[in-house]
Amino acid sequence: xxxxxxxxxxxxxxxxxxxxxxxxxxxxxxxxxxxxxxxxxxxxxxxxxxxxxxxxxxxxxxxxxxxxxxxxxxxxxxxxxxxxxxxxxxxxxxxxxxxxxxxxxxxxxxxxxxxxxxxxxxxxxxxxxxxxxxxxxxxxxxxxxxxxxxxxxxxxxxxxxxxxxxxxxxxxxxxxxxxxxxxxxxxxxxxxxxxxxxxxxxxxxxxxxxxxxxxxxxxxxxxxxxxxxxxxxxxxxxxxxxxxxxxxxxxxxxxxxxxxxxxxxxxxxxxxxxxxxxxxxxxxxxxxxxxxxxxxxxxxxxxxxxxxxxxxxxxxxxxxxxxxxxxxxxxxxxxxxxxxxxxxxxxxxxxxxxxxxxxxxxxxxxxxxxxxxxxxxxxxxxxxxxxxxxxxxxxxxxxxxxxxxxxxxxxxxxxxxxxxxxxxxxxxxxxxxxxxxxxxxxxxxxxxxxxxxxxxxxxxxxxxxxxxxxxxxxxxxxxxxxx
Amino acid sequence: xxxxxxxxxxxxxxxxxxxxxxxxxxxxxxxxxxxxxxxxxxxxxxxxxxxxxxxxxxxxxxxxxxxxxxxxxxxxxxxxxxxxxxxxxxxxxxxxxxxxxxxxxxxxxxxxxxxxxxxxxxxxxxxxxxxxxxxxxxxxxxxxxxxxxxxxxxxxxxxxxxxxxxxxxxxxxxxxxxxxxxxxxxxxxxxxxxxxxxxxxxxxxxxxxxxxxxxxxxxxxxxxxxxxxxxxxxxxxxxxxxxxxxxxxxx
Numbered sequence: 001x002x003x004x005x006x007x008x009x010x011x012x013x014x015x016x017x018x019x020x021x022x023x024x025x026x027x028x029x030x031x032x033x034x035x036x037x038x039x040x041x042x043x044x045x046x047x048x049x050x051x052x053x054x055x056x057x058x059x060x061x062x063x064x065x066x067x068x069x070x071x072x073x074x075x076x077x078x079x080x081x082x083x084x085x086x087x088x089x090x091x092x093x094x095x096x097x098x099x100x101x102x103x104x105x106x107x108x109x110x111x112x113x114x115x116x117x118x119x120x121x122x123x124x125x126x127x128x129x130x131x132x133x134x135x136x137x138x139x140x141x142x143x144x145x146x147x148x149x150x151x152x153x154x155x156x157x158x159x160x161x162x163x164x165x166x167x168x169x170x171x172x173x174x175x176x177x178x179x180x181x182x183x184x185x186x187x188x189x190x191x192x193x194x195x196x197x198x199x200x201x202x203x204x205x206x207x208x209x210x211x212x213x214x215x216x217x218x219x220x221x222x223x224x225x226x227x228x229x230x231x232x233x234x235x236x237x238x239x240x241x242x243x244x245x246x247x248x249x250x251x252x253x254x255x256x257x258x259x260x261x262x263x264x265x266x267x268x269x270x271x272x273x274x275x276x277x278x279x280x281x282x283x284x285x286x287x288x289x290x291x292x293x294x295x296x297x298x299x300x301x302x303x304x305x306x307x308x309x310x311x312x313x314x315x316x317x318x319x320x321x322x323x324x325x326x327x328x329x330x331x332x333x334x335x336x337x338x339x340x341x342x343x344x345x346x347x348x349x350x351x352x353x354x355x356x357x358x359x360x361x362x363x364x365x366x367x368x369x370x371x372x373x374x375x376x377x378x379x380x381x382x383x384x385x386x387x388x389x390x391x392x393x394x395x396x397x398x399x400x401x402x403x404x405x406x407x408x409x410x411x412x413x414x415x416x417x418x419x420x421x422x423x424x425x426x427x428x429x430x431x432x433x434x435x436x437x438x439x440x441x442x443x444x445x446x447x448x449x450x451x452x453x454x455x456x457x458x459x460x461x462x463x464x465x466x467x468x469x470x471x472x473x474x475x476x477x478x479x480x481x482x483x
Numbered sequence: 484x485x486x487x488x489x490x491x492x493x494x495x496x497x498x499x500x501x502x503x504x505x506x507x508x509x510x511x512x513x514x515x516x517x518x519x520x521x522x523x524x525x526x527x528x529x530x531x532x533x534x535x536x537x538x539x540x541x542x543x544x545x546x547x548x549x550x551x552x553x554x555x556x557x558x559x560x561x562x563x564x565x566x567x568x569x570x571x572x573x574x575x576x577x578x579x580x581x582x583x584x585x586x587x588x589x590x591x592x593x594x595x596x597x598x599x600x601x602x603x604x605x606x607x608x609x610x611x612x613x614x615x616x617x618x619x620x621x622x623x624x625x626x627x628x629x630x631x632x633x634x635x636x637x638x639x640x641x642x643x644x645x646x647x648x649x650x651x652x653x654x655x656x657x658x659x660x661x662x663x664x665x666x667x668x669x670x671x672x673x674x675x676x677x678x679x680x681x682x683x684x685x686x687x688x689x690x691x692x693x694x695x696x697x698x699x700x701x702x703x704x705x706x707x708x709x710x711x712x713x714x715x716x717x718x719x720x721x722x723x724x725x726x727x728x729x730x731x732x733x734x
Contacts, residue, residue, distance in 0.1 A: 430534070435571035437555035438531050438564075439585040439641065440592065449584060453575030453624070 030087040036060060038086050039188050045087065046157050049164060059177035059187030066181045072344040073373040073405055074313050076286065084251050086189045086222075142206065152197035153208055156224050159195035166197055170228055174257040174294050174321070182253040182288040182315075190224035190255070198233040198264075207463050209238040223254040229264035231297065236267040238466060252311075253288045262297030262324065269462055270318075271470055273310035273477075279368075281340030284312025291318035292348075295327030295356075303330040304347065305461040307470045309477045312341060317375065319348035322356035322387075329358040332458040334470075336451075336477055337370025337402070346376035346407075351387040351417070360391040363455045366402035367478055373405040380417040387417040395425040396454050398447070398478065426454075448475030484508050485530075485550070485649055485680060490541035492529045499525040501705035502541065507649070510677040514691055515684045516716060517702035518724040523684045524568060526702070527653040530682075531565040532558050545649070559585075560592035562648030566638035566655050573625035578637065581625045582607065582644050589645065610643040614670035632663035639670040649680045656690040668693030688720035703731045 030041055039060045043053040068079070146153050152163060159167050177187040198204055229235055239256075252274070258266050268291075277284025287310075293302035304318035320329030331347035349358035364372040378389045395404035410419050428450055436446035452459065452471050459467050485507050492500040499522045507513050517523050529536045530543065532555035543550040550558060573581065587597045598606070611618050616636055626634050635655055642650050652671065656664055671694050675681065683694055691699070691713065699715040700707045701724075708727055709715065719727075 429571070431571050432573060434531075434533055434555060435567065435573070438559055438567075439581070439645065440556055440559040440588040441584060442556050442588070445584065445588065449576055449581070450573055453573055456575035 030085065032085045033082050034060075034084070034086055034189070042087050042189055042191075046160070048160055051164075051168060052160055055172070055177070056188050056190075059184050060189075062178055063181070063184035063188055066184055068181050072315050072375075073371065073407075074315065074342040074344050075371075076313055076342075079251060079286065081185075081251075087191075145205070149202050149205070150199040151202060151204055152195065154195055156190070156193040156195050156226070159226075163195070163197065166228065167195065167226070170226055170257065170259055171224075172257075174259060174292050175255050175290050180290060183255050183290040186222050186224060186253045186255040186290070190222045193224040193226075193254070194237075195225070196227040196235060196237060198227075198229045198235045200230040201232045202230075203233065204235040207236045207238050221252055223252075223256075225254070225256040226259075227257070227266055227268070228259045229261060229266050229300075231261045232263045233261075234265045236463065237269070238463065239268070239270045240272050250283070251286050251288075254290070256289070256291040256318075258293030258302055260293065260295050260297060260300035260302050260324075260327075263299045264297060265301045265303075266293060267303045268293070268305070268318070269466060270304075270306040270308075271462075271466060271473070272306065272308045272314070273473065276310050276339065276341050277312040279339050281312050284341070285310065286313045287311040287315065288313075289316040291316065292321065293319070293329075294321040295324050295329060295353075297327070298324040298353070299326045300324050301328040301330070303328075303332070303461070305330075305332040305458065306334070306345075307458070307462070307473070308333070308335040308343060308345060309473055311343075314341075314343040314345055316343075316345045317347055319350070320358065321350045321352065322358065322384075323352045324356075325353040326355045326357075327353055328356070330461075331358075331360045331362070331376075332461045333362045334365070334455045334458045334474070335363070335372055335374075336365040336367070336474060337372045338367040338477055340369050342371045342373075344373040344375055346374045348377040349379070349389060351378075351380040351384040351389070354384060355386040355388075356384055357388045358390075360389070360393070361457050362391075362393045363458055364393075364395045364404055365398065365451060365454070365474075365478075366395070366404050367398035369401045371403045371405070373407065375407045375409075377409040377411065378419050379409075380412045380414050380419065382413045384414050385416050387414065389417075389419040391419070391421045393421070393423040394454070395423075396451070397425065397427045444475065444479055447478050451475070451478060484544075484546060486544040488542050488544070490526075490529065490543065491539045492525060493537050493539055494525065494535055498539070499536075499705055500529065503702075503705070503707060505700065505707065507680040507682060509648075509680055511698065512675065512681040512683065512694065512696045513698045513700065514694075514696035514713075514716065515682065515700050515702050515707075516686070516688070516719060518728060519686065521702045522705045523686075523702055524653055527565060527568075527651045527682075527684055530558075530649075530651055531555060531563060556588070557592075559645075560589055564642050564645055564647030564650045566635075566642060566650065566652040568653040568655075568657060570626045570629075570634040570638055572627045572629075574627050576625050577621075578623055578625050579604075579607065579621045582641065585641075585645060607644060611640060613673050614639050614643045615666055616640040616643075616670075631658040632660070632666075635659060635663065635667050636670070639667055639674075643670070643674055648678065649682070650674070651682045651684065653684050654686065655683070656685055656687060664690065665693060688716045691716045701727055703727050706731070 030038060039056050043056055175183050177184050196208060227237060258268060260266050274285040274287060295302055302320050308314050318331060322329050329349050335343045335345050337343050347360055360376055362374045364374055366372040374393050380387045393406055397404055404425055406423055408421055412419060432450050433443060433446045436449060451474050459470055462470055487503050487505040490500055490503040515523055525536060529538060538551045583603050590597060620633060620637060626637060655667055683696060696713055699711055699713060701709040708731055
């Protein structure tokens with residue numbers, strides 16, 4: 001990635017300050033490259049306690065022994081991990097666009113179509129804004145309310161400082177540092193992320209969203225999120241946003257861990273719309289994500305909903321370990337690949353407890369030269385009496401240069417368990433489009449309508465306001481794919 | 484008014500329509516009959532603007548505009564409606580939502596405001612009653628899992644909601660039993676008025692017993708070989724298409 005390293009060097013040379021971290025360390029940034037020193041630097045920058053540093057180093061040393069997975073059905077030039085930058089401070093105001101006039105008009109057009117307010121457009125496009133962003137005050141109000149209920153919702157860095165006992169107990173407990181290549185990398189160099197703790201019996205009164213976390217910016221590259229729901233608590237968490245997000249860093253490797261105790265419920269919704277690259281796929285984000293939740297307690301429930309429309313490469317399998325008896329895991333996914341995007345995504349449902357149930361609904365849409373793969377594992381262990389899984393895996397093709405692939409793995413070790421798998425592949429037909437045209441809909445509206453119908457079961461799982469935006473997003477992402 | 488003059492059209496380089504002349508005035512119901520492969524459905528598709536059909540000669544004048552120059556959705560906005568021979572399924576999209584999108588697309592094209600949800604529902608319920616449509620079908624997904632009869636009824640219902648100036652019914656009777664045929668025909672008859680032009684395309688005379696046309700045309704081998712009043716349909720029923728086909732072949 002010559003362009004990335006070049007940009008990184010340039011940025012390094014121009015860097016003036018960074019906010020969000022304590023500033024008592026003279027050196028503000030790191031040149032590209034990864035070593036133990038990099039890890040130590042990051043940890044020191046964040047004023048982390050010794051145990052956190054040790055944990056990072058352990059992960060780094062393990063990472064050195066690992067190799068990149070080659071089994072995903074994606075194709076990209078080798079990533080030079082020494083060319084990437086692992087501590088990139090925010091862009092200085094001098095480097096940012098001064099106003100929306102300096103921002104790519106195409107990007108603005110998309111914001112317009114999504115109906116994003118002007119101030120948010122500025123923030124998303126990285127415009128240097130003097131005044132504090134409006135939502136900060138909103139966020140503060142929310143924080144007070146959450147605080148009264150005993151809910152902790154803060155950045156991972158803050159949590160390490162203020163709630164070390166919780167972080168220590170749960171970080172890496174669902175996705176250990178040895179889990180996979182990218183997870184190990186994340187453990188070593190994670191930048192920031194969210195931490196959520198819902199105490200016993202509390203129902204979180206609002207959707208928690210990264211959008212309302214004050215320091216949500218510049219945490220994207222190696223994000224690390226941890227959500228713990230104590231006995232009988234409920235929480236719904238929203239990640240990402242529908243607006244196309246640009247990032248200077250091509251390599252992303254996030255880790256999300258969820259822990260649900262007895263009777264707890266966690267709903268985790270994602271709309272991922274990182275820059276997918278240009279029509280030839282140049283410059284798009286590589287998104288290698290590890291997301292996993294454990295239903296630790298009886299009758300607990302974890303539900304993943306994702307709408308993946310961005311990134312050049314998506315490698316992501318939000319999974320559930322159903323350990324508690326009668327626990328429930330759900331995975332609802334829409335993955336859309338257009339132009340030269342590639343996605344290899346799906347889930348793993350590991351049934352350990354008795355009468356555990358899981359549902360998988362996956363909708364893959366391929367357009368242009370996009371390649372879309374569903375890869376899923378349903379594993380029912382020996383003691384999972386009466387476990388049930390239902391999987392439905394639908395693919396839709398738009399045009400004749402794209403691809404849809406399905407790799408379901410089913411591993412059942414208990415004779416009382418049952419797993420159902422249904423799969424369909426359909427092609428968006430000229431007949432369907434003509435029918436809509438004849439009723440007065442334009443070609444683009446027709447495609448949007450048909451695709452949204454195809455994804456309906458998944459979109460229905462999204463929180464209301466997210467669902468409306470996601471619908472628009474699917475239409476916009478497919479513009480120009482037909483005809 | 485629609486005025487079709489010397490219309491030639493091809494599919495994949497094969498000429499199907501070879502000089503159609505047909506004029507329909509507001510308030511008139513015309514029927515086109517003909518044997519299989521004569522070009523009946525092609526004519527319907529060409530009027531609606533289906534892409535695979537290429538107009539190679541002739542013209543279609545529609546209220547002073549050249550219809551062949553318009554995109555399919557623009558034709559719909561201008562009041563052209565096609566009841567499909569094979570209505571298309573759109574899984575996951577409710578009939579109501581689909582129709583609302585359609586109605587609002589038409590209104591937008593005419594520079595009118597969108598109908599709000601309540602006005603739309605009131606209108607839809609009224610239209611459903613007019614054409615004896617079971618309101619339960621409204622909640623279902625567009626044509627998805629519908630029986631053949633339900634699909635055809637749904638087409639007539641859509642016609643009622645979209646209130647077209649020109650309605651082309653492409654073999655709306657195919658695959659219907661007599662009861663369903665009557666319901667569909669009643670629906671169409673309820674929508675006859677002095678402003679609307681209706682073109683009924685059918686293979687059988689049977690439908691025309693229920694939707695009585697003002698004019699009947701016989702299409703053979705891409706040309707209208709005979710035109711007349713409603714009695715022509717009965718004649719054909721008795722004599723079949725064979726003689727007309729033979730005459731055309733000799734000509």
